[in-house]
Amino acid sequence: MAIHEKSLIDPARLQTSDNLVLDGVDVSGHWNTMVLPRYLTDYDTDFARQIRTFSGGENVHRCWQCGSCTNSCTVYAQNTDFNPRYWIYLTNLGLKSEILKDKDIIWTCVSCNRCTNICPKDVKPEGVMKALAHWLEEEGHTPETRSSIFDDEFLGQVYATGRIEDTRVLVNFLRKTNQSLTPPWLIEVGKRMMKYLPVSFLIHMGLHLIFKPRTKSWGRTGDVLREYVREQKEIARKARAMPKEAVHV
Amino acid sequence: MQNTILVVGAGPAGLAAAASAASGGAKVVLVEKAAKLGGTPILSGYAKLVPSGEWARDAMGRMVKRVEDAKGITVYKDTKVTKLTGEVGNFTATLSNGTSVACGSVILATGFTHFDSINKPEWGFGSFEDVVTTTQVEQMVAAGKIACPSDGRVPERVAILLCVGSRDRQIGREWCSKICCTVSTNLAMEIKELSPTTDVFIYYMDIRTFGLYEDRFYWKSQEEFKTKFVKARIAEVTRAPDGRLLVKGEDTLVKRPIVIPMDLVVHAIGMDPNEDNPEIARVFGVGLEKHGFIDRAEHYTNTCGTTRRGIYAVGAALGPETIDDSISQGTAAAMRALADMNALVQKTA
Numbered sequence: 001m002a003i004h005e006k007s008l009i010d011p012a013r014l015q016t017s018d019n020l021v022l023d024g025v026d027v028s029g030h031w032n033t034m035v036l037p038r039y040l041t042d043y044d045t046d047f048a049r050q051i052r053t054f055s056g057g058e059n060v061h062r063c064w065q066c067g068s069c070t071n072s073c074t075v076y077a078q079n080t081d082f083n084p085r086y087w088i089y090l091t092n093l094g095l096k097s098e099i100l101k102d103k104d105i106i107w108t109c110v111s112c113n114r115c116t117n118i119c120p121k122d123v124k125p126e127g128v129m130k131a132l133a134h135w136l137e138e139e140g141h142t143p144e145t146r147s148s149i150f151d152d153e154f155l156g157q158v159y160a161t162g163r164i165e166d167t168r169v170l171v172n173f174l175r176k177t178n179q180s181l182t183p184p185w186l187i188e189v190g191k192r193m194m195k196y197l198p199v200s201f202l203i204h205m206g207l208h209l210i211f212k213p214r215t216k217s218w219g220r221t222g223d224v225l226r227e228y229v230r231e232q233k234e235i236a237r238k239a240r241a242m243p244k245e246a247v248h249v
Numbered sequence: 250m251q252n253t254i255l256v257v258g259a260g261p262a263g264l265a266a267a268a269s270a271a272s273g274g275a276k277v278v279l280v281e282k283a284a285k286l287g288g289t290p291i292l293s294g295y296a297k298l299v300p301s302g303e304w305a306r307d308a309m310g311r312m313v314k315r316v317e318d319a320k321g322i323t324v325y326k327d328t329k330v331t332k333l334t335g336e337v338g339n340f341t342a343t344l345s346n347g348t349s350v351a352c353g354s355v356i357l358a359t360g361f362t363h364f365d366s367i368n369k370p371e372w373g374f375g376s377f378e379d380v381v382t383t384t385q386v387e388q389m390v391a392a393g394k395i396a397c398p399s400d401g402r403v404p405e406r407v408a409i410l411l412c413v414g415s416r417d418r419q420i421g422r423e424w425c426s427k428i429c430c431t432v433s434t435n436l437a438m439e440i441k442e443l444s445p446t447t448d449v450f451i452y453y454m455d456i457r458t459f460g461l462y463e464d465r466f467y468w469k470s471q472e473e474f475k476t477k478f479v480k481a482r483i484a485e486v487t488r489a490p491d492g493r494l495l496v497k498g499e500d501t502l503v504k505r506p507i508v509i510p511m512d513l514v515v516h517a518i519g520m521d522p523n524e525d526n527p528e529i530a531r532v533f534g535v536g537l538e539k540h541g542f543i544d545r546a547e548h549y550t551n552t553c554g555t556t557r558r559g560i561y562a563v564g565a566a567l568g569p570e571t572i573d574d575s576i577s578q579g580t581a582a583a584m585r586a587l588a589d590m591n592a593l594v595q596k597t598a
Contacts, residue, residue: 039497039506045406045448048475062472064456065480065502089502092477098503121468 009035044094051091053239054134056127063088069115069125075108082108084115084125087132099132103141107133138237149176159222162215165208250338250594251353252276254586257330257529260288261572262564263358264312265579267322270356273587277322278342278350282329282525286313289360289565290572296390296439298572299431300465305391312576333533337559338593353593354559354586357543358579359529361520361565364414364422372410372516373486379494380486380514383409383429386436395443397513399492403444404512408496409433410483411453415519415569424540426519427569431462433517434470441474450477450511452496481507486514520569535560542568553582561586 006014013036020032051057063085070076070085082105090098099106109129116126136142153172157164174181193202215221254270256263259281267279283292287309290298295305316322325344332343333355342350366374366382373380378399389395397404411433415426430453437449456478458467470476483498493510500507522541523529530537536556538544543562546554553561561582564575 039508040500040503041508043450043477043509061475062468064467064471064478086502093479095503 010038012036013038040095040098044096047094047096048092050240051128051131051135053236054131056124056129057091057131058127059121059123060088060091060128060131062121063092063123064121065089066120068118068120069123072114072118074110074112074114079105079108081105084109084129088123088125088128091128091132100136100141103136106136107142109133146173146177149173159226160214161212162218162221163213165212167205167209168212171209250590250597251340251351252590253278253350253352254583254590255280255330255340255342255350255352255355256358257355258288258358258360258564258566259283259286259313259316259324259326260358260360260564260575261290261309261312262360262566262570262575262579263288263356264309264316265576266356266358266563266583267579268312268315268319269580269583270586271316271319271321273583275321275353275583275587275590277319278352279316279322279324280328280330280344281324281326284327286316286324286326289363293363293384294388294391295384296387297435299428299435300462300573330532338590340559353590354561355533356553356579356582356586357529357533357535357555357560357562357566358564358575359523359525359543359562359566361522361569362524364426364518364521366413366516366518368420369413369417369516371485372413372483373488373494373514374516377486377488377494377514379404379512380516382413382516382518383432383436384518386440386515390436390439390443393443395440395447395513402512404447406511407437407440407447407449407513407515408483408494408509408511409437409449409451409515409517410496411451411456411517412482413516413518414521416454422519422521422540424519424569425457427457427459428571429517429519430457431459431466433515434458434466434476436515437470437476438466438474441476448477449474450479450509452479452481452483452498454480454482479507520565523566526566533557533560535562538568540568542566551585553578553585559586559589 014033015036016030016033019028021027048061051060065085067085070083073082073084075082081102087099087102087106106129109126111126113126116124119125150173153169153176154164157169171181253276256267256277256279259279263279264286267277271277285291290305291309297303298305298308301308316324325346325348329345330342331345333340335341338353340352340355342352344350363384366372379397381398395403411429414420414422415424415429433451437451440447440449456467471478480501481498483496485497487495487497489495489510493512494514495508496511496514497508499505526537526541526543534557536544543566544556545567546556553563555562563578563582564570
């Protein structure tokens with residue numbers, strides 16, 4: 001065993017090459033294990049400004065690390081790895097690589113806003129969590145998930161028709177995620193419906209599935225909405241790409 | 250019974266004591282060891298004062314003018330007190346210029362000495378030109394240009410290290426110097442005003458911007474000027490191959506060591522007891538408290554009283570003090586000295 005107490009070392013910093021020959025000596029496997037240094041070597045001084053351009057992140061630089069947000073956090077009570085106070089600190093110093101380590105839990109904020117109500121510096125930590133989640137998404141750190149596919153399908157229908165059809169959302173979602181169109185739970189739903197037989201509702205649903213109704217006078221509303229969202233994202237993207245911040249920005 | 254008050258030191262506290270005593274009807278002899286009046290704010294070339302934001306030369310200038318214009322104040326510059334004999338009501342002081350002063354009481358406004366950063370060699374002062382003190386940055390701000398001494402470039406990044414020469418048992422300085430946090434947050438704003446694209450980082454253990462300085466300096470510096478506050482006590486400052494400085498320490502909140510490049514490192518130097526305090530204690534026969542500042546006999550009924558009757562101490566002579574409070578204490582001591590002398594007159598009458 002080359003390294004004792006491996007559990008104390010962040011796995012990403014342990015490097016082992018399976019095949020390595022040095023000066024004719026085979027040092028494959030754990031013989032060549034190296035531990036990368038754990039110190040932080042720089043700040044991304046523009047990062048906090050970028051996060052401030054996302055809705056909700058405007059006040060992130062105000063934080064003085066009292067920890068009221070984490071202490072009051074609903075999610076933290078369930079999962080102590082969920083620490084808004086810490087992520088706000090990392091944001092302000094621009095320690096992006098540290099934030100990325102937690103990319104899979106930052107979005108689990110439930111927006112109960114207890115942190116926002118208790119924050120003595122009005123940082124709005126809930127907003128910062130939202131801003132960070134959006135940043136992660138924008139930068140492509142969050143891969144497509146079933147959840148995001150569902151959201152896209154849902155939003156796509158709203159744009160197109162000004163409404164959603166439950167059945168169509170469900171069917172398209174199941175198709176796009178390569179799932180069976182007849183999962184056991186859906187069959188169960190069907191069975192129970194048969195039991196009470198809401199005839200007019202079923203006919204209604206069937207017709208909607210075929211004729212795809214639109215909200216009255218929806219017209220180009222969907223296109224306009226889509227264009228507005230695109231414009232807003234573009235403006236935000238430009239703001240983020242701005243060179244170095246000047247004072248009072 | 251002498252109606253003269255001897256004031257030693259012409260900084261904010263001494264100037265206030267002299268002016269107040271004179272306006273209260275006493276004769277005043279003001280002795281200053283430097284060639285100029287105004288004390289440390291003037292001698293060290295401070296920029297804008299905390300919390301008024303007024304230039305030191307204007308603020309101290311007014312105080313000096315008030316003393317110079319007052320009737321009944323004799324000023325001796327470049328002068329020290331070498332001997333003091335007698336007792337309350339009847340002291341005789343001998344000055345280094347040979348003058349003898351008969352006085353009823355003495356107010357010591359002898360101030361402090363800036364901590365000499367050379368005593369913390371691991372933080373690079375004296376080894377690297379771009380490691381400077383808050384006093385030097387004050388001078389840069391007063392001159393209107395913030396630059397790295399090594400090559401004159403405008404720093405992209407400035408690190409201000411707090412508690413240099415304060416709160417450090419290793420160098421026998423167990424006190425908080427009280428005002429460096431506020432001064433540092435103020436300097437961070439002044440640096441930003443001179444160079445808006447410079448990033449300023451303040452490395453702290455605690456931020457002690459007490460009272461109304463909290464939002465006016467700490468919050469404002471953070472919220473409006475985007476000063477970054479990093480919880481880390483720096484262990485060492487070294488130089489990278491490219492000539493930039495590296496601050497090393499542990500980021501307490503990330504729980505990891507840091508090695509961060511900086512262009513300019515600023516020591517927020519603390520207040521030491523005046524280096525002349527042993528001599529002052531001997532000449533005036535007053536005691537020093539355990540840190541080396543002038544001791545009080547008792548706090549509550551004679552706040553400015555030293556361990557010797559008829560001798561009062563004010564301002565940073567008693568411990569790290571703000572300019573505003575030093576001025577208040579100077580005025581308070583003048584009042585007290587007048588009152589004590591009046592009581593003596595009543596008693597003898």
